[in-house]
Amino acid sequence: MAKYGVMGVAAAADWFDRRVVDGFVNAVGRSGVAIATASDWFDRRVVDGTVNAFSLTTVRSSLSARRRQTGRVQDYTAVIVFGLSIIILLILIWRVVLPALGVP
Numbered sequence: 059m060a061k062y063g064v065m066g067v068a069a070a071a072d073w074f075d076r077r078v079v080d081g082f083v084n085a086v087g088r089s090g091v092a093i094a095t096a097s098d099w100f101d102r103r104v105v106d107g108t109v110n111a112f113s114l115t116t117v118r119s120s121l122s123a124r125r126r127q128t129g130r131v132q133d134y135t136a137v138i139v140f141g142l143s144i145i146i147l148l149i150l151i152w153r154v155v156l157p158a159l160g161v162p
Contacts, residue, residue: 126133
């Protein structure tokens with residue numbers, strides 16, 4: 059009779075282990091895989107995409123700047139004169155034209 063009692067307890071413990079404990083462990087494992095998959099997607103699409111976009115912008119800018127660097131002083135002087143002209147024009151508009159129009 060004691061044999062059946064021990065067998066019953068063992069069967070109940072086996073059922074509890076397979077259904078409850080293993081079920082919980084498997085659920086945690088599936089959750090970990092789901093989180094890792096989402097994290098991988100975010101890393102590949104968002105983080106790597108952002109870094110690659112900055113990288114591409116840097117490469118394109120450097121190629122454009124390389125073409126502009128001619129080594130000729132006349133070219134650099136022309137850029138400086140153009141930049142200063144724009145700054146003077148903006149100051150003129152800001153200090154003279156806008157106050158004359160009544161814009162504070």
